[in-house]
Amino acid sequence: MFGVVTYCLEDNATGGSRLVLAGQMLVSSVGLFEKEIRTLSGQFSEIDISGIEEMDTTGAWVVSNLAAQHDCPITGASEKAKHLLEAVAVAVGEGELSPPVVPVWERVPLSLGEKVYDARGGIIGVVSFLGAVLMSFGTMIRRPSRIPMRAVVKQMEMVGVSALPIIGLMSFLIGIVIAQQGAVQLQQFGAETLTVNLVGRITLRELGVLMTAIMVAGRSGSAFAAQIGTMKLTEEVDAMRTIGLSPIERLVIPRIVACTFMMILLGFYSSIVGIIGGAVIGQFALGIPFFTFLERIQEVVPIHDVWVGLVKAPVFGLIVALAGCYHGMQVKGNSEEVGIRTTMAVVSAIFAVIVIDAFFAVFFTEVGWG
Template sequence: MATEADYTLDKGDGGRTVLRLKGPYLLSTIANVDRGLRKLDDDIDVIDLAEVSEIDTVGAWFACTLARNHSASIENASERADRLLTAVGESANSTDISAPRLPLLTRAPEAMGEKVFEAGHGIVRVVGFFGQILAGVASLIRHPRRFRHRAMVHQFESVGVNALPIIGLMSFLIGIVIAQQGAVQLQAFGAEALTVNLVGRITLRELGVLMTAIMVAGRSGSAFAAQIGTMKLTEEIDAMRTIGISPVEVLVIPRLVACVFMMILLGFYASCMAIIGGAVVSDVMLGIPFWTFLMRIHEVVPAHDVWVGMIKAPVFGLIVGMSGCYQGMQVRGNSEEVGLRTTKAVVQAIFTVIVLDAFFAVFFTGIGWG
């Protein structure tokens, strides 16, 4: 008796093409003949099961599929094989597994409409989340003892203190790049002394706060989404609600407060480090003494440039914190969702910060702070 599934193809009586299946046609033995039988191009009139020693549901389905594809009949099936073939045949379904692909002219507008629809629902959910935050703040104002001071201090350390090295290094290098590239271009006009103006204004007004917000979004915003998302999966947030603790008050508000206040300090710190980097390059390349560069910054940079940066900083911090916490609270289902929501939190925060920065640039220019 054969121990592996096999088959032969020959001519039978009346010139009919007969496919003879041999051996056990079971889930464990059918793999070695599966590809060969699927590639058969010859017309088959009869599938003969006389030499099939054993058969299970998979083998019966395989025989039925062959018979259907080649419009062949099945003969010499045993009593067990006949019962399985009948059961499998009755469960056959010719319905397409996947929906037909729509034409491009239909598919593209439909996809765009779905995106717009999802964006509308997303805006409604974000507004609702912001409302929850306002309600939580009002509740904490009425009951200040419920505010988690230790959690806020921990977030101050995580968002602010621990970020000082990377933000300082990044800002220092950005200041070097701005001063070096600016000096190269300004030297062509004999105006390399204006490198001080370039570095001072662009860092204090724009790049210092903007690059800090991007770094905080990638570092702390992603951490917020991952931490809160993991707590959602492990049902810790549901447990908080069960015992009467508001997740917004415990998890969201301390993180938002830390982001808002630390963005002001980190933005100013980043601007100072960028100016120091520019001063170093100017001392080396342009012959402008280090301390002279710093004193010139005080003379050429108007005070309102500093205020522009400081006004934008808390708004950017609020956006980064809200994005991370919101996406973390939206986690559903499985651990893969944590990664997806973390990515969305970073992308959403950076995109919104850049859009708001463009708005602020137009607004402050319009009020005479250009």
């Protein structure tokens, strides 16, 4: 006797042994029974389970597997036991269950349709989220006392001040790469002095703010999604609503304001550090004195290039913050959703930033700032 499972062997006329089971074939009791039954020698001619009082899927699997090994029938099964034995018979007979393979000409349109339908729901969710954000902005403008200044300042520190070292290092190295590679190509035409123009314009106009936006998306956008998503998962967001606080005002607005404002400073800071990196290469590789390089930047870079970068920066910051907060607010179900939504926040933010940057490039060219 093992737990609540009992068995006995009865000899029959065919020369085999009839295995008679009784008790409860449950996951909590079949472990010792299965271990002991493996030590028995001889061939079973029949397995009688009429004495089984209760059986679950694990017990049915053990009995069915035993019957398959000895190639013998199972008798005395109740209606419930029959259903369980039929359910596990396929797994016992074939080893592993696998879903039917849908033909590719059906699978591809089906997948495309699901994506389109999901996109429809996503558009509705984004519009609803933007509407909630705009309404909260309007409320806070009418009632400035509701602006959570401490939260805004904290997010500014996290988005901006804490990011200065990594963004500075990245921008410095990008400036070095642009200057070095640009000089190599321009030397073929004897125009290596134009490296100053290249570094100044491409850093202030494009790469400074663009690379900063990508870094902020990977660093702060993902943090927004993970933080809000975790709060949503642990029902802290619901608790805020219960006590009369707006999650949009307390969680979303401070992050949007901080990211939008700090992107202006980070973008300009990144451009300046990138130019310094180019000046360092000019000093040691091109024979252009460091301060001469910086003075030359002021002469060859038009002021509207600076304004182009400053106009792009808050737009990119707004996109990154909206993507991170939106995906964070969409978390539901389980902790795996937090990782999925964090990844989606970073990917969608970077994609949107690059697309908007392309539109900016066309727009500024059309208005004469190309």
